[in-house]
Amino acid sequence: MTTMTTTAPVLIAGEWRPSRGAGSFHADNPATGEPLTDLYPISSWADCDAALEAASGAASTLRTTPRDQIARFLSRLAERLEERKTELVDRALLETALARTPRLADVELPRTTNQLRQAAAAADEGSWALPTIDTKLNIRSWFEPMGPVAVFGPNNFPFAFNAVSGGDFASAIGVGCPVIAKANPGHPQTTKRLAELAFTACQSTGLPDSTVQLLYHVEPEVGGKLVGDRRLGAVSFTGSKQAGIALKKSSDAAGVPIFLELGGVNPIVILPGALRAKLETVVSEFVTSCLMGAGQFCTNPGLVI
DSSP, X not given: OOOOOOBOOEEETTEEEOOSOSEEEOOEETTTTEEOSOXXXXXXXXXXXXXXXXXXXXXXXXXXXXXXXXXXXXXXXXXXXXXXXXXXHHHHHHHXXXXXXXXXXXXXXXXXXHHHHHHHHHHXXXXXXXXXXXXXXXXXXXXXXXXXXXXXXXXXXXXXXXXXXXXXXXXXXXXXXXXXEEOOTTSHHHHHHHHHHHHHHHHHHTOOGGGXXXXXXXXXXXXXXXXXXXXXXXXXXXXXXXXXXXXXXXXXXXXXXEEEEEOOOOEEOOOHHHHHHHHHXXXXXXXXXXXXXXXXXXXXXXXXX
């Protein structure tokens, strides 16, 4: 018997629908090196254009949405992540091979729900807008939402930096910016489930359907066109230096602000006196830095002097 595998739908304009792209990909199980069966689409510009159009409409609505309503969405999403903890950890384990405990279940998922609740509190309190009245010069000023934000999630934190649950996502939503999430192709199944929970939370709290949208993957030229589209208010990218710099060129050319967290060399300087005085401690700390989080932490040392 042949098992038929369908390609997962994208989430655009409040609808889970087939992608208009032509290609697809699958994730691998890092523990075994074997491909996982589910297929995910590589979106074309048509998907991106539709997501941008829908996000623009959502941005207009969110500008006048009560702060406490946005806070309820973020809190509700945190609750749903906790309710689905076992399922989410199982999915992330399959796609990342990161340790179930303590890493995924006891550290990263609680960190993620805490970030969502912190953003909810900030949204509700509203001081991020920094309203200022200068009576002497008769100037009034405050910060407003920038508009739709495209969030590119990394591979090494499937929850806490995920494009549909991480800190950048929570910050954007918290100030009233809809998110176009670009999943990391390393853990698309985990991201799809997070997007399903986020979309349900949108519906239950009355936020616009296009507050959260999901694309799984795009070709580099399509990604460059996306971040260079002036319908975006900003871009957030966490990942490799090469990809980040390429996206920055496109966003800079269009005047779209981009926030980047990229890989680095992380040089470590070890003085002879330190080696003589505490060799075992230096070796232990160095090895821990190299191996922590399967070697995927941004503090992983890359050059020793």
